[in-house]
Amino acid sequence: MARSNKPLLWLPFAGGGLVAALLTPVLILITGVLVPSGMVHLRYETMAAFAHHPLGKLLLFGAVALPAWHAAHRLRMTAHDLGLGGGAAIKTACYGAAALLILTAAGALIAI
Amino acid sequence: MSRRPYMRQVERSWWLHRPRYVAYMIRELTSLFVGLYCALLAVGLIRLSQGAAAWDGFVTALASPPGVIFQSICLVFAVYHSVTWFALTPKAMPLMIGGQPVPGMAIIGAHYAAWAVVSIVVLIAAGI
Numbered sequence: 143m144a145r146s147n148k149p150l151l152w153l154p155f156a157g158g159g160l161v162a163a164l165l166t167p168v169l170i171l172i173t174g175v176l177v178p179s180g181m182v183h184l185r186y187e188t189m190a191a192f193a194h195h196p197l198g199k200l201l202l203f204g205a206v207a208l209p210a211w212h213a214a215h216r217l218r219m220t221a222h223d224l225g226l227g228g229g230a231a232i233k234t235a236c237y238g239a240a241a242l243l244i245l246t247a248a249g250a251l252i253a254i
Numbered sequence: 255m256s257r258r259p260y261m262r263q264v265e266r267s268w269w270l271h272r273p274r275y276v277a278y279m280i281r282e283l284t285s286l287f288v289g290l291y292c293a294l295l296a297v298g299l300i301r302l303s304q305g306a307a308a309w310d311g312f313v314t315a316l317a318s319p320p321g322v323i324f325q326s327i328c329l330v331f332a333v334y335h336s337v338t339w340f341a342l343t344p345k346a347m348p349l350m351i352g353g354q355p356v357p358g359m360a361i362i363g364a365h366y367a368a369w370a371v372v373s374i375v376v377l378i379a380a381g382i
Contacts, residue, residue: 156346159335159339160339162285162288162332162335162336162339163335163336163339163340163365163369164336164365164368164369164372165372165376166288166291166332166335166336167329167332167333167336167369167373168372168373168376168377169291169295169376170291170325170328170329170332171329171373171377172376172377172380173294173298173316173325174316174321174322174324174325174326174328174329175322175325175326175329176380176382177313177316177317178316178317178321178322181382182380182381182382183381184313184380186302186305186306186309186310187306188381189302189309190302190309193299193302193303202295202299205295206292206295206296206299207292209288209289209291209292210289210292210293210296212285212288213285213286213288213289213292214289216282216285217285217286217289219282220279220282220283220285223269223279223282224266224269225264225265225266239289240289243289243292243293243296246296246299246300247295247296247299250296250299250300250302250303251299251303253303254299254302254303
């Protein structure tokens with residue numbers, strides 16, 4: 143039987159959907175509403191210390207990488223629904239953008 | 255499989271024909287805004303790795319009018335994603351406990367409870 147790569151795509155997709163549902167709204171609330179209105183201050187020292195800690199790195203990486211992968215996979219399927227072809231171009235654009243984003247986040251976290 | 259499988263022609267605007275299909279497409283498009291916000295977070299991590307001045311510039315940009323407008327749109331779509339994702343959970347992962355199916359409302363309710371807990375923990379961690 144031919145081996146399928148679907149579980150490898152699906153597991154982070156479902157995990158990313160859950161992280162996006164549970165975590166992303168409150169993050170946007172903080173960076174998009176509470177910081178601009180001055181109710182929350184994201185100080186450099188606090189953020190750098192958080193991102194310096196291994197657990198902090200893991201949490202930040204998960205918060206960026208999982209929803210990004212989820213979005214890429216879902217956008218690829220949606221492009222197909224919109225008749226934009228299921229070809230290599232859409233696949234490359236979606237997964238390529240997500241991969242770039244995930245590697246950027248990983249690189250930045252390693253550098254901190 | 256035949257060499258030239260039959261492909262039925264579908265109009266690109268098929269999803270505009272029924273409100274239910276439009277709702278489906280909006281639900282799927284939430285992922286675009288989730289993805290864009292992840293890109294913003296990735297930029298934030300780069301700026302954080304570049305030092306205090308770069309980070310302060312990023313925070314200023316977050317609070318700028320374009321930053322606030324962009325994030326407000328993302329917030330609406332992100333919340334819509336949460337609501338629709340939770341609504342799907344009983345169908346996507348039905349649970350059996352002690353041979354009895356767990357009612358859908360209990361699974362959805364547990365997700366809303368988890369959403370509240372995660373949100374409150376993050377808000378406290380952010381120092382509100």
